[in-house]
Amino acid sequence: xxxxxxxxxxxxxxxxxxTADLAxxxxxxxxxxEWLLANGASGLAAFGTTSEANSxxxxxxxxxxxxxxxxxxxxxxxxxxxxxxxxxxxxxxxRHAVDHGCAGVLLLPPFYYKGVSDDxxxxxxxxxxxxxxxxxxxxxxxxxxxxxxxxxxxxxIERLVRDFPDTIAGLKDSSGDWSNTAAVIENFxxxxxxxxxxxxxxxxxxAGGAGCISATANINTAAIGALYQAYQDGDPGLDADQxxxxxxxxxxxxxxxxxxxxxVIAHARSDPEWLTTRPPLVSLQSEAATNLTEAxxxxxxxxxx
Numbered sequence: 001x002x003x004x005x006x007x008x009x010x011x012x013x014x015x016x017x018x019t020a021d022l023a024x025x026x027x028x029x030x031x032x033x034e035w036l037l038a039n040g041a042s043g044l045a046a047f048g049t050t051s052e053a054n055s056x057x058x059x060x061x062x063x064x065x066x067x068x069x070x071x072x073x074x075x076x077x078x079x080x081x082x083x084x085x086x087x088x089x090x091x092x093x094x095r096h097a098v099d100h101g102c103a104g105v106l107l108l109p110p111f112y113y114k115g116v117s118d119d120x121x122x123x124x125x126x127x128x129x130x131x132x133x134x135x136x137x138x139x140x141x142x143x144x145x146x147x148x149x150x151x152x153x154x155x156x157i158e159r160l161v162r163d164f165p166d167t168i169a170g171l172k173d174s175s176g177d178w179s180n181t182a183a184v185i186e187n188f189x190x191x192x193x194x195x196x197x198x199x200x201x202x203x204x205x206x207a208g209g210a211g212c213i214s215a216t217a218n219i220n221t222a223a224i225g226a227l228y229q230a231y232q233d234g235d236p237g238l239d240a241d242q243x244x245x246x247x248x249x250x251x252x253x254x255x256x257x258x259x260x261x262x263x264v265i266a267h268a269r270s271d272p273e274w275l276t277t278r279p280p281l282v283s284l285q286s287e288a289a290t291n292l293t294e295a296x297x298x299x300x301x302x303x304x305x
Contacts, residue, residue: 002189002190002191002192002208002210003169003190003191003192005138005169006138006169006170006191006192006210007042007043007079007103007104007138007140007169007170007192007210008042008192008210008211009041009042009043009210009211009225009228010040010041010042010211010212010213010214010217010221010224010225010228011041011042011043011044011045011079011194011211011212011213011217012036012041012043012044012045012213012214012217012218012221013044013045013046013047013048013049013050013051013081013213013214013215013217013218014029014032014033014036014044014045014046014050014051014218015032015050015051015052015218015258015261015262015265016029016046016051016052016053016056016064017029017032017262017273017274017276018273018276018277018278019273019276020273020276022276022278022279024056024060024063024064025273026063026064026067028273028274029064029067030067030068030071030073032218032265033046033068033073034071034073035304036217036218036221037073037077039221039222039225039304040221040222040223040224040225040226040229041217041221041225042077042211042225042228043076043077043078043079043103044068044073044077044078044079044080045079045080045081045106045172045213046064046065046068046078046079046080046081047061047064047065047080047081047082047106048081048106048142048172048213049144049147049174049215049258050215050218050257050258050261051081052258052277052278052281053081055278055279055281056278058084058089058092058093061080061093062092062093062096065078065080065096065097065100065102066100069100075100075101075102075103076101076102076103077103078097078100078102078103079102079103079104079105079106079140080093080097080102080105080106081105081106081107081108081142082094082096082097082105082106082107083105083106083107083108083109083110083111083142084108084110085110085111085112086110087110087124087127087128090107090110090124090128091127091128091131091132093105094107094128094132094137095132095134098132098134098136098137101136103138104138104139104140104169104170105137105138105139105140106140106142106172106213107125107128107139107140107141107142108142108144108148109121109124109125109141109142109148109150109151109152110124110150111148111149111150113150114149114150116150118153118155118156118159121150121152121156122156122159122160125139125141125160126160126163126164129164129167135166137167138167138169139164139167139168139169140169140170140171140172140192140194141157141160141168141170141171141172142171142172142174143171143172143173143174143175143180143184144172144174144175144196145175146174146175146176147174151175152171154183154184154187157171157184157187157188157191158187158188161188161190161191168191169191169192170191170192170193170194170210171184171188171191171192171193171194172194172195172196172213173193173194173195173196174196174197175196176196176197178195178200178203181193181195181200181204181209182203182207185204185207185208185209186207186208189208192210192211193208193209193210194209194210194211194212194213195209195212195213195214196212196213196214197212197214197215197216197249198212198214198216198217198220198224198227198245198246198249199245199246199249199250200212201214201224201227201228201242201245202227202231202238202239202242205228205231211228212224212228214249215252215257215258215261216248216249216252216257216261218261218265218304219252219261219264219265219268219303219304220245220248220249220301220302220304221304222302223241223244223245223248223302224245226241227241227242227245244299247299248296248299248301251292251295251296251299251301252264252292252296254291254292254295255284255288255289255291255292256281256282256284258277258281259275259277259281259282259283259284260284260288260289260292262274262275262276262277262283262284263275263283263284263288263289263292263293264292264293264296264303264304265304266289267289267293267303268303268304268305269304269305275289
């Protein structure tokens with residue numbers, strides 16, 4: 001049985017908009033987050049890969065989190081990413097989230113050094129938990145080895161759960177490997193396990209997963225959220241809905257994910273400023289953006305208003 005305090009449902013790693021001079025556009029960010037929550041998202045897993053979090057300073061992340069809460073978004077709907085390469089930054093961001101009463105934090109392992117041992121990764125997570133020393137802290141491990149180059153093995157997860165049973169609440173698996181996600185769900189039934197793509201949403205739910213945390217939920221929020229809710233309501237006929245979600249995801253994956261999603265929103269909202277990314281990411285060129293919008297149109301995609 002998944003821990004009663006654990007998050008479930010569709011959590012969206014909200015895109016971060018920037019102005020033309022590459023400053024964070026807080027008003028657009030808050031507006032987009034409000035739109036996500038109004039259109040089927042259970043919560044926001046902001047400041048992850050899709051949010052360009054590693055192109056944001058700690059001060060920018062904390063200011064945006066402050067802004068969401070000041071705008072009236074409940075901390076119970078927030079699972080900010082707080083994992084950094086430097087332990088002091090991770091501690092600062094995590095403490096800030098806990099002090100706000102957030103539902104949890106999405107914690108990358110310290111990821112700059114590659115080929116490090118499970119002992120080293122364990123120490124990176126354990127140090128954060130010990131330094132925060134707050135019973136309110138709920139950690140969702142962020143497993144994304146294709147990007148981070150390091151990740152959470154089954155023995156490492158087991159060790160963390162054993163030593164911090166009240167703190168380790170779940171895991172986001174962005175490995176892209178369903179066999180790994182299935183193994184994590186099977187071995188840790190008390191954790192809330194989120195596939196990092198809606199491609200695995202229905203399989204994950206059937207296996208005992210918690211929902212999903214997906215980049216493309218920035219543009220396909222209602223449909224993904226509807227499938228999750230329909231499963232909770234006992235609807236057995238969801239395979240066709242899953243197939244459509246998968247096709248839309250695959251179309252989005254034909255372009256670099258973050259610039260592509262921003263191009264979709266810029267097109268849908270007639271707001272070209274949404275195209276802007278921070279280096280090293282590069283905004284989608286017009287021909288690629290047109291190809292993406294045409295591919296989505298062919299799938300009867302509902303554009304995010």
